[in-house]
Amino acid sequence: MAKNMTFPSNRLTLSWxxxxxTLLSGCNPHDANMSSAQNQSVAVAKKPSHPNYLRIxxxxxxxxxxxxxxxxxxxxxxxxxxxIALTSFDPNSYETLPELATNWQVSQDGxxxxxxxxxxxxxSSGETITAHDVVWAIKRNLAPETKSPNVVxxxxxxxxxxxNKGTLNQSxxxxxxxxPHNKKKNEKQEKSASATQPQQPxxxxxxxxxxxxxxxxxxxxxxLEHPAAYFPAIVSMWTYRPLPRKVIEQHGDQWTLPEYxxxxxxxxxKEWQKNYRLVLSKNPHYYRAEKVAISEVHYYIxxxxxxxxxxxxxxxxDLIGGQVYLNxxxxxxxxxxxxxxxxxxLYVGPEFCTEWYGFNVQQPPFDKVLxxxxxxxxxxxxxxxxxxxxxxxxxxxxxxxxxxxxxxxPEEGIGILFNPTQAKAWLAEAGYPEGKDFPKMTLTFNFSxxxxxxxxxxxxxxxxYLNIDLELQPTDFDRYMAALGDHTTQIFRNGWCSDxxxxxxxxxxxxxxxxxxxxxAWKNAEFxxxxxxxxxxxxPKERQRLYRRAEQxxxxxxxxIVPLYFSNSQFLVKPWVKNWFNMAFGGQHIEDWxxxx
Amino acid sequence: MLTFLLSRLxxxxxxxxxxxxxxxxxxxxxxxxxxxxxxxxxxTLAAQDELRHQLGLDQPLLTQWWNAIWNLLHGNLGQSLxxxxxxxxxxxxxxxxxxxxxxxxxxxxxxxxxPFGSLAALRKDTAWDSxxxxxxxxxxxxxxxxxxxxxxxxxSLQLGWFPVxxxxxxxxxxxxxxxxxxxxxxILARMVRATLLEVLNEDYIRTARAKGLRESTIIVHHALRxxxxxxxxxxxxxxxxxxxxxxxxxxxxxxxxxxxxxxxAIQNRDYPVVQACVLLIxxxxxxxxxxxxxxxxxxxxxVRYRD
Numbered sequence: 072m073a074k075n076m077t078f079p080s081n082r083l084t085l086s087w088x089x090x091x092x093t094l095l096s097g098c099n100p101h102d103a104n105m106s107s108a109q110n111q112s113v114a115v116a117k118k119p120s121h122p123n124y125l126r127i128x129x130x131x132x133x134x135x136x137x138x139x140x141x142x143x144x145x146x147x148x149x150x151x152x153x154x155i156a157l158t159s160f161d162p163n164s165y166e167t168l169p170e171l172a173t174n175w176q177v178s179q180d181g182x183x184x185x186x187x188x189x190x191x192x193x194x195s196s197g198e199t200i201t202a203h204d205v206v207w208a209i210k211r212n213l214a215p216e217t218k219s220p221n222v223v224x225x226x227x228x229x230x231x232x233x234x235n236k237g238t239l240n241q242s243x244x245x246x247x248x249x250x251p252h253n254k255k256k257n258e259k260q261e262k263s264a265s266a267t268q269p270q271q272p273x274x275x276x277x278x279x280x281x282x283x284x285x286x287x288x289x290x291x292x293x294x295l296e297h298p299a300a301y302f303p304a305i306v307s308m309w310t311y312r313p314l315p316r317k318v319i320e321q322h323g324d325q326w327t328l329p330e331y332x333x334x335x336x337x338x339x340x341k342e343w344q345k346n347y348r349l350v351l352s353k354n355p356h357y358y359r360a361e362k363v364a365i366s367e368v369h370y371y372i373x374x375x376x377x378x379x380x381x382x383x384x385x386x387x388x389d390l391i392g393g394q395v396y397l398n399x400x401x402x403x404x405x406x407x408x409x410x411x412x413x414x415x416x417l418y419v420g421p422e423f424c425t426e427w428y429g430f431n432v433q434q435p436p437f438d439k440v441l442x443x444x445x446x447x448x449x450x451x452x453x454x455x456x457x458x459x460x461x462x463x464x465x466x467x468x469x470x471x472x473x474x475x476x477x478x479x480x481p482e483e484g485i486g487i488l489f490n491p492t493q494a495k496a497w498l499a500e501a502g503y504p505e506g507k508d509f510p511k512m513t514l515t516f517n518f519s520x521x522x523x524x525x526x527x528x529x530x531x532x533x534x535x536y537l538n539i540d541l542e543l544q545p546t547d548f549d550r551y552m553a554a555l556g557d558h559t560t561q562i563f564r565n566g567w568c569s570d571x572x573x574x575x576x577x578x579x580x581x582x583x584x585x586x587x588x589x590x591x592a593w594k595n596a597e598f599x600x601x602x603x604x605x606x607x608x609x610x611p612k613e614r615q616r617l618y619r620r621a622e623q624x625x626x627x628x629x630x631x632i633v634p635l636y637f638s639n640s641q642f643l644v645k646p647w648v649k650n651w652f653n654m655a656f657g658g659q660h661i662e663d664w665x666x667x668x
Numbered sequence: 669m670l671t672f673l674l675s676r677l678x679x680x681x682x683x684x685x686x687x688x689x690x691x692x693x694x695x696x697x698x699x700x701x702x703x704x705x706x707x708x709x710x711x712t713l714a715a716q717d718e719l720r721h722q723l724g725l726d727q728p729l730l731t732q733w734w735n736a737i738w739n740l741l742h743g744n745l746g747q748s749l750x751x752x753x754x755x756x757x758x759x760x761x762x763x764x765x766x767x768x769x770x771x772x773x774x775x776x777x778x779x780x781x782x783p784f785g786s787l788a789a790l791r792k793d794t795a796w797d798s799x800x801x802x803x804x805x806x807x808x809x810x811x812x813x814x815x816x817x818x819x820x821x822x823x824s825l826q827l828g829w830f831p832v833x834x835x836x837x838x839x840x841x842x843x844x845x846x847x848x849x850x851x852x853x854x855i856l857a858r859m860v861r862a863t864l865l866e867v868l869n870e871d872y873i874r875t876a877r878a879k880g881l882r883e884s885t886i887i888v889h890h891a892l893r894x895x896x897x898x899x900x901x902x903x904x905x906x907x908x909x910x911x912x913x914x915x916x917x918x919x920x921x922x923x924x925x926x927x928x929x930x931x932x933a934i935q936n937r938d939y940p941v942v943q944a945c946v947l948l949i950x951x952x953x954x955x956x957x958x959x960x961x962x963x964x965x966x967x968x969x970x971v972r973y974r975d
Contacts, residue, residue, distance in 0.1 A: 134751055345761055346932075347835055347924040373833065373922050374932075382832045385824045518935065547936040549750060553715065 121647055123666060124367035126388045128379045128397040130519075132346045132372050136327045138309040139212045139219045143548065144395045144568070144657065145370075150309045151658045152351055152368065153334040155358075157186055157205070157291075157306040162652050162660065165474075165572045167303045171200065171313070171335075172291075181298030181609060182229075186306070188289040193356040194315055195332075195339045202285035204313035209283050211319070212310045223580060223588070224310045224570065227302065229282025229294040232586075239277040297607045300614070301476075304571035307658070337363045337662035346372055357662075364665035376400040376520070383643055384413070389666070392642030394422060394568065395657060399641050401461040401521065407643065416643045419463045423569035423656035424638035425472045425577075426464075428514075428529070432631055433592045434561050436510065441501035443630040446562075447487035448494035449536040450529055452635055459528045460521065462641060467634035469622045470567070470577055477574020477605070477618035485619070486626040486634065491536040498537050506538030515544045516564035517551035525635070526564065555590040563590065566638075569656035574618040578602045582625060582632075591631045598624045672965055680958040685737070687950045691943055692736045696729070719749070723940065745947075750938040758929065758941065759948060765835060766925030769848060769917070770910045772841050774903070776849030777856055784853070785860025786887065792865065800857060807854025816847040816920035833922045844921045848914060852906045859902050863895035870894070897968055904960025908953030 129145040141150045159170040169175075172186040192200040209228070212219045213235050219225075226232040233239035282294030295302060305311070315326075315333040322331045329340045337359070338351035351368040354360065371388070373379040379397045382388045392399045399407070407413045430437040430446075437443055452466035468486025471478035479485050495505075503509040514530065516522045523545060530541040541562070546554070554560050570576050579602040580587050584594045598621055605617035625631055644651050647667040654660065703716045703725065720726050723746070724735055739745070745755035788800035823843060824832045834840040867873065868891055876886045911926070918927030926945055933941035 132751075344924070346928070371833070371922075372924070374919075374928075375922070378833055378920075378922055381820055381825060385828065385832045387831050387834065547750065547938075550937075557715070 121386060121389065121645065121666070123668075124369055125365050125390070125648070125661065125664070125666060126369045126371065127390055128371050128373040128382070128388055129349075129395070130372075130374060130376070130379075130397045133343075133349055133370070136332075136340060136343075137324075138208070138312050138314065139217055141309050142220045147309060147657055148395050148659065149349065149351070149370070150312075151336070152338045152661060153332075153336045153340065153354075154309065154312040154314075155192060155200070155335040156308070156312050157188075158303050159307055159660075160304075160572070160654065160658070162654055165655070167307070170307075171205075172306075175303060177302075181300070182295045184293045184295070184302055185286070186291045186293070188291065189358060190289055192335065192358045195334045195354045195356050196315075197356050198333075199288075200313050200335050201288040202291040203288070204316060205291050205311070206283050206285045207316045208314035209311060210278050210281060211314065213281065214278075219310060221308070221310050223586070224305065224308050226586065227295050227297075227299055227305065229296055230277075230280050231282065231296070234277050234281055239280060298609060299575070299606055300609050300611075301571065301573040301575055304573055305576075308570050338368060341367070348372070359662065363662045365661060368661060373397055377403070380643075383645075386645070389645045389648050390642065390651070392418075392644075393640035393653065394424060394638065395659075396642070398521065399643065404461055404641065413643065416645060418642045418644060418653070420640055420642070420653045421472075421474075421655050422638040422640040422653075423472050423475055423572065424566055425467055425470055425568075426525075426564075426566045426635045426638065427467070427470065428633045428635060429560075429563050429565055429591045430631060430633075431558055431560050431563070431590075431592050432629075433558065436501070436503070437512075437561065439501050440629060441497045442503070443633075444487060445494045445498035445501065445537060446533060446539075447630050447633040448490045448497065450532055450633060450635070451489045453489070454532075455525060455528055456636055459524045460636065463639040464636040465639070467637045469626050470581075470632060470634050471574045471618065471622065472569070472577075472637045475569055475572045475574060475577065476611075477578070477615060479619050479622045483619075485623050487630055494536055498539075503539070509537075509539040511540045511542055512561045513542045513544050514562045514564070515546060515551060515554055515560045517548045518545035522564055555588070558590070558592045560590070565590065568638075572656065574614075574621075575602070575606055578618060578621045578625070579606060593629070593631050595624060595629060595631075598629075673962065676958055676961055680954060683954050684951055687954060688737060688740060688947065689733065691947045691950065692733055694943065694946070722747075740947075745944045746940045748933075748938055748941050750933070750936045750941070755941055755944045759926070759944060762924060762926050762929045763948070765923060766911065766914055766918070766927060769841065769844055769914055769923060769925055770907065772845035773848030773852065773910050773914075773917075774907065776845045777852035777906075778903075780849070780853035781856030781860055782892075785857040786864060786892070788857070788861040789864035789868065790887070797861075800861070804854040804857045807850045807857075810850065812847050812851070812916040813920060815850060816843070816917060819843045819847060820921075835924055844917050844923050847920065848910060848917045852910060855906065856899065856902060859899055860895065863898050864891055867891045867895045897964060900963060900967070901960060904956055904963075907956045908949070911949045911952055 129148075131143070131145060133145050133149055134143075135141060135146055136149045136153065138150045138154050141147045155171045157170060157172040159168045160166065161168055171188055171192055173189050175184055175186045177184050188200070188202055188205075190199070194200060209225060211217055213222060213225050213228075213231055215235055215237050222235050226235070230239050282296075284292050286292050293302070293306075299305070313335060315335075318331055318333050319326045322328075325331060327340070329343055332340045334340070334354055335357075337354055337357045339354045340349070341352040342348065342350035349370040351370075353363050353366045357363065371382075373382065376391075376397055377400045379388065379391050380400055380403055383391045391397050407417055428450075430443050432438055432443070456462065456464045456466060465481070468481065468484075468488060469479045473480060498504070498506065498509075514526055516526055523543070526541075526543050526545075530543060533539050533541055551563075555563060555565070567577060567581055578598075582589060582591065582593075582598065583602055584596075584599050601617045601621040601624070605614045605621070608614050608617065626634060640653060640655075642653065649665040649667050651664050652660070703720050703723075717726075724732055727735070743756055745759070747753065748755055748758060751758070784800045784803060788797045791797050820832050820843065823829045830839050830842045832843075873886060873890060876890050877883075914923075914925060915927035915930050917923065918925045919931050922928065926948065930942060930945040932938075933945060
């Protein structure tokens with residue numbers, strides 16, 4: 072495997088970076104002079120030897136491939152390859168397209184959606200996918216016992232939230248709702264249900280009151296809590312995808328093991344070596360199987376991005392970059408841009424993600440809006456991007472990332488801009504002139520190299536401009552999520568990425584005081600009113616206006632969060648990967664890619 | 669020999685109980701509340717209490733110690749705080765890769781050390797000797813976290829001979845094994861040189877030469893065989909060091925073994941897993957040392973008589 076490369080000093084740079092990867096992070100000024108049209112194919116004469124399967128890195132292990140529990144980006148990626156959704160998205164316009172559903176109708180009042188399913192969709196076992204599989208999956212994900220972390224995405228279904236919280240029709244004790252894993256429990260409950268139903272025919276079970284039902288084998292009807300023009304986009308999410316009921320009931324929480332799993336998407340799970348490799352192979356029963364050109368996808372767990380880049384350069388990976396496929400090491404971006412071979416493989420494209428810091432507005436001194444404003448105005452986001460991120464990100468002053476529907480264009484000037492003089496004044500007005508007597512506060516973030524660097528930079532800026540001290544608290548994902556959920560943070564880092572391209576997914580689902588995640592622990596009634604109204608209104612212009620007002624409250628008047636930057640992804644893609652394109656909010660269409668021999 | 673074996677077994681068991689006790693006490697040596705260290709200061713009291721109960725830290729110290737021994741005897745190392753999987757399952761998934769790497773590292777060390785050490789001894793005070801000893805010095809001095817990337821740079825990115833990372837075929841293990849085995853090779857080479865020099869001055873070597881035996885026969889059958897005893901001791905002792913060194917080597921090459929697991933567990937503050945990894949490495953070390961002692965005694969009867 073001789074490689075047609077010289078041995079220049081840039082290799083030594085790489086070596087040096089590899090050496091200290093676990094000890095230090097480099098900090099070289101970066102000339103962000105990169106531009107590359109996304110989705111264009113570049114033909115460069117390169118070493119052609121590569122296997123006939125696709126090789127992609129993940130930064131961390133995949134702990135679950137069960138759609139009910141998928142939460143991290145790598146889990147969602149795998150679920151996306153294995154389980155088909157009712158709808159999908161156009162890679163260019165992000166318009167909702169049919170997938171498992173061939174078409175759908177909406178009632179006049181906008182609350183009832185009827186999806187007609189394709190009849191040629193099959194499970195990897197060869198059995199037909201029916202509307203009952205969709206309904207069962209949704210009920211399973213909504214069942215309180217399942218504890219699906221994304222259950223909030225199902226709350227739009229009539230009685231979904233009440234069912235999940237166990238407050239629906241509590242007088243009827245015999246719940247036939249499908250428990251998530253336990254086969255014995257399932258059988259027991261089914262018996263219980265069948266035993267009680269004849270005696271109490273008039274008492275509907277909680278699950279039967281849910282606004283989802285199969286009208287026949289190929290028709291699913293959703294009744295919603297309120298009109299929602301974006302509902303066809305929502306049903307693309309993994310919590311709405313059909314699941315193989317028989318397999319789950321038979322094997323319980325073991326059902327996702329390669330020997331048992333049944334999938335509906337282009338790929339199925341062939342091998343799952345924890346902490347090393349996960350292999351997907353083509354699902355011959357996928358309804359478009361003849362179009363799937365890549366027979367296997369190998370996902371490797373590569374904890375260090377520098378190691379990942381070395382693997383890419385040694386042709387051990389076909390693609391690297393973006394939020395899911397192991398971020399490119401930022402310190403190497405200048406070298407990549409200057410390298411005559413690597414820069415041909417480099418692509419920059421938008422990613423529907425916003426990196427932001429949130430305040431727990433219940434915790435003093437962040438209960439004072441002036442303090443929050445001061446901190447927001449003391450963070451120089453452009454400097455963060457230029458010096459720390461060294462990427463192609465754009466500074467953000469609002470939350471929803473353009474061009475998601477409902478996002479505010481940066482030119483509108485909503486939000487708090489960097490202004491250290493104003494920041495000092497606001498802090499003094501809040502009772503902390505020159506940062507005097509300001510308590511030491513903690514910034515919580517789930518650890519990654521970049522997040523740590525950003526946190527250090529923010530800490531430095533706040534000390535420099537406001538003379539206030541931050542203690543950094545890096546933590547692992549589980550504890551970080553628990554701290555957010557328990558509202559035990561003071562300032563915290565978060566990154567939000569689109570599940571579907573509508574501001575409802577951003578403003579309502581994250582910040583609604585009672586129905587969203589509300590990690591900032593606020594109770595803003597006016598904000599709630601705006602985002603609730605925006606859900607119900609059908610007129611796009613009016614929805615835009617409502618979301619604009621919500622952004623104004625969130626990021627400018629209350630400053631409950633500090634948006635830092637809108638993400639852009641940088642990828643290196645081997646020239647033999649054809650038809651590659653990046654879906655800005657995940658759900659990569661690998662089934663449409665190809666490997667050139 | 670039986671008495672020797674029994675006494676070694678007894679002392680090994682004592683050391684193992686001591687190791688278990690030390691590892692068990694680690695959690696109590698952590699400054700402050702270990703639960704807060706694990707969960708972070710922002711954890712709720714309910715979450716802290718739950719974990720305290722889950723780990724049995726709300727029980728008297730002696731009860732905790734006994735439970736630790738009892739659970740260990742039953743192969744129960746608890747559950748990972750991070751993945752919620754049984755730790756024994758996690759270790760079972762990772763251990764084969766580490767054993768594989770340790771054995772490969774050991775082979776690399778032997779393959780390098782014996783020729784280099786012998787050459788240095790046989791060509792004493794020549795350029796060969798100096799060269800071998802410079803290699804030895806370099807091998808001991810170069811840290812794994814530097815050597816690994818250097819090998820990647822040369823053999824993967826420049827020459828394209830071996831993969832940067834992976835665990836799929838024999839070529840995947842070459843660079844991690846060289847990284848891990850080089851320091852041991854250097855130590856062994858010095859040891860081979862020293863013991864061989866000593867043996868080469870013995871009367872029986874002179875006798876063998878006087879008998880007109882070929883030099884290669886003298887070296888292989890007489891000198892190296894007699895020089896082997898201290899080398900075996902070093903090998904045994906260094907196997908433990910190989911397991912320790914695997915922590916860094918596995919991290920550099922993303923090798924899916926116990927070393928990488930330890931680093932991940934530390935990053936995730938998955939204390940039970942860290943404890944289990946430390947315990948596993950320590951007990952392996954003790955068992956390998958005992959085994960070395962027994963082999964030594966079997967090879968050299970003087971050892972067991974002295975004992």
